[in-house]
Amino acid sequence: MTETLLEIDGLSVDYETERGDLKALRDISFDVRKGEIVGIVGESGCGKSTLISSILRLTAPNTRFRQGEVRFKGQNLLQATERQMRDLRGDDISIVFQDPMQTHNPVLSVGQQMVDIQHRSSASKAEKRAKAAKMLGAVGIPDPEARLSQFPHEFSGGMRQRIAIAMALMSEPDLLIADEPTTALDATLEVQIIERLRELQREMHCAVLFISHHLGVIAELCDRVVVMYAGAVVESGDVREIFHNPKHPYTRRLIECDPGHIKTRARVLPTIPGEVPDLANLPGGCIFRDRCDQAMDRCAQEVPPLERLGEGHLAACWLNHEEVSA
Amino acid sequence: MTDATIEKPRSELGIILTGVARNPLGLMGLIIVGAIVFSAIFAAWIVPYDPIAMNIQDRMQGPSASHWLGTDQLGRDTLSRVIMGGQVALKVALPAVFGAMVIGLTLGMIAGYGPKWLDNMLMLLFDTIRSFPTVMFALAVVALVGPSLQTVVFVVMATSIPTYGRVARTQTLTLRNSEFILAERSMGASMARILGVHMLPNIIGVLAVLAAMDIPTVIALEAGLSFLGLGVKPPTPSWGALLKDGYALIRQTPWLVVGGGLPIIIATLGFTFLGESLRDVVDPKLRKNR
Numbered sequence: 001m002t003e004t005l006l007e008i009d010g011l012s013v014d015y016e017t018e019r020g021d022l023k024a025l026r027d028i029s030f031d032v033r034k035g036e037i038v039g040i041v042g043e044s045g046c047g048k049s050t051l052i053s054s055i056l057r058l059t060a061p062n063t064r065f066r067q068g069e070v071r072f073k074g075q076n077l078l079q080a081t082e083r084q085m086r087d088l089r090g091d092d093i094s095i096v097f098q099d100p101m102q103t104h105n106p107v108l109s110v111g112q113q114m115v116d117i118q119h120r121s122s123a124s125k126a127e128k129r130a131k132a133a134k135m136l137g138a139v140g141i142p143d144p145e146a147r148l149s150q151f152p153h154e155f156s157g158g159m160r161q162r163i164a165i166a167m168a169l170m171s172e173p174d175l176l177i178a179d180e181p182t183t184a185l186d187a188t189l190e191v192q193i194i195e196r197l198r199e200l201q202r203e204m205h206c207a208v209l210f211i212s213h214h215l216g217v218i219a220e221l222c223d224r225v226v227v228m229y230a231g232a233v234v235e236s237g238d239v240r241e242i243f244h245n246p247k248h249p250y251t252r253r254l255i256e257c258d259p260g261h262i263k264t265r266a267r268v269l270p271t272i273p274g275e276v277p278d279l280a281n282l283p284g285g286c287i288f289r290d291r292c293d294q295a296m297d298r299c300a301q302e303v304p305p306l307e308r309l310g311e312g313h314l315a316a317c318w319l320n321h322e323e324v325s326a
Numbered sequence: 327m328t329d330a331t332i333e334k335p336r337s338e339l340g341i342i343l344t345g346v347a348r349n350p351l352g353l354m355g356l357i358i359v360g361a362i363v364f365s366a367i368f369a370a371w372i373v374p375y376d377p378i379a380m381n382i383q384d385r386m387q388g389p390s391a392s393h394w395l396g397t398d399q400l401g402r403d404t405l406s407r408v409i410m411g412g413q414v415a416l417k418v419a420l421p422a423v424f425g426a427m428v429i430g431l432t433l434g435m436i437a438g439y440g441p442k443w444l445d446n447m448l449m450l451l452f453d454t455i456r457s458f459p460t461v462m463f464a465l466a467v468v469a470l471v472g473p474s475l476q477t478v479v480f481v482v483m484a485t486s487i488p489t490y491g492r493v494a495r496t497q498t499l500t501l502r503n504s505e506f507i508l509a510e511r512s513m514g515a516s517m518a519r520i521l522g523v524h525m526l527p528n529i530i531g532v533l534a535v536l537a538a539m540d541i542p543t544v545i546a547l548e549a550g551l552s553f554l555g556l557g558v559k560p561p562t563p564s565w566g567a568l569l570k571d572g573y574a575l576i577r578q579t580p581w582l583v584v585g586g587g588l589p590i591i592i593a594t595l596g597f598t599f600l601g602e603s604l605r606d607v608v609d610p611k612l613r614k615n616r
């Protein structure tokens with residue numbers, strides 16, 4: 001359990017644009033241990049997708065890695081060759097994408113695609129097909145043998161996401177990245193997919209990096225949570241600790257905004273006023289200052305460091321320093 | 327790629343052909359194209375007379391029981407020449423279209439997936455070729471190497487490569503940024519695998535339809551070049567050459583113009599019908615019979 005699988009260490013990533021460098025990720029650090037489920041939460045545009053593409057090194061051409069390392073089993077992926085990366089992808093690290101309607105090749109049958117992704121194996125086509133059918137069965141698709149010859153458009157969204165999960169888990173990866181895998185699905189399906197994912201994760205003992213903006217799912221599934229805001233980690237720690245004792249105002253507001261947490265009927269759902277700051281032109285001090293209702297003078301001058309507050313609980317807010325010093 | 331046939335009772339080609347035949351226009355196209363291909367393959371056995379044998383006694387005869395489509399100014403049987411002309415037309419159209427498709431597809435995919443400078447270079451090449459009017463280009467080539475079947479094939483192929491190349495490039499560019507290609511890349515697929523296994527099947531259908539629709543254009547082009555005397559050499563029968571002879575003697579032997587012109591019209595319509603119904607069938611999303 002304690003062995004570290006993935007370490008993100010001080011990672012800073014910029015996008016070069018005409019307006020100047022867009023600081024998409026700034027000094028991100030966290031790690032994922034073997035067999036653990038780590039959730040990443042944050043609103044749109046907070047750098048979740050940049051983070052994933054940085055781990056897989058499938059970034060846009062204007063991406064610049066400024067600082068830091070991404071270590072997988074001790075190897076710095078930012079310095080690995082293209083060949084080494086390709087060997088890792090889909091073998092040691094796999095990924096499930098957000099929109100199941102887009103992630104399958106429309107003109108190849110599901111069976112053809114599932115056989116094709118086993119291109120590293122030397123097994124015969126019949127064996128690969130049998131394995132594909134077994135995986136489809138494992139993710140809960142009835143009559144998998146017959147469905148292998150069907151095309152993606154003949155499956156529903158939930159089915160397709162199950163297929164995507166089956167494909168991602170086929171190589172028995174050490175790390176599964178799930179990029180908002182349930183966002184495009186309805187609530188009933190979401191629960192089914194999450195439960196299936198957890199069952200399979202227990203069976204295979206793979207680590208999962210689960211990206212979502214749905215706090216309920218994160219709370220349900222994950223061991224630890226990393227809260228991101230505008231390209232930086234603002235709080236991270238054990239899932240119970242974060243949800244019961246959030247130390248950063250952003251986390252607190254995020255939990256308040258989750259419809260699952262609202263007890264009384266309100267005409268207007270709570271929101272966090274304001275917008276994410278312009279990443280190309282970052283203000284000094286704390287990045288959440290403009291939207292924070294507890295902002296102090298200090299927040300405008302200095303960037304709060306990510307401070308260790310308890311057993312594995314980190315937060316970047318000056319409020320916690322007040323508490324400590326008081 | 328063939329593994330999908332294990333549980334499938336019908337082959338991919340069978341499904342496509344059934345699909346085409348269900349559409350009345352498609353069925354008509356299929357019959358016309360079938361008849362043309364059949365008569366072209368077995369031309370040597372079904373022609374009533376030797377198409378290049380002259381018979382001065384019977385020259386410029388109208389349609390009769392012995393010569394269904396009459397004879398020309400040298401007494402050659404028009405029907406035999408029409409049938410042999412069909413063979414020549416396909417001998418030009420099929421290799422030219424197939425060659426242009428394969429080369430255009432390869433270059434187009436390279437342009438779409440490769441680096442920007444290569445894309446720009448290939449596009450410049452395509453635009454350069456396209457800026458020549460086909461007939462002018464043909465004139466220049468014929469002046470250099472002389473008229474022959476191979477020259478026509480080469481000219482047609484060279485001038486239609488950019489069309490296929492551009493379509494393949496556009497398709498590749500669209501696919502390149504699609505999420506399923508990103509998914510394949512994140513599953514560790516190599517560039518060759520992405521292009522060959524995942525992109526090719528997505529592009530080939532579109533190009534096949536384009537090719538089917540292009541065949542009549544090529545047949546008309548060959549006829550046009552032969553009409554201008556730039557195509558196949560005189561004794562060899564060709565629809566275009568037939569038209570040319572008939573045009574010169576239109577008052578004396580109008581059946582020659584009909585014999586040269588009608589097959590061009592029918593072949594053009596047949597291949598167009600086939601191409602159009604093929605387009606509706608090759609897209610798996612539009613298949614209704616499953």
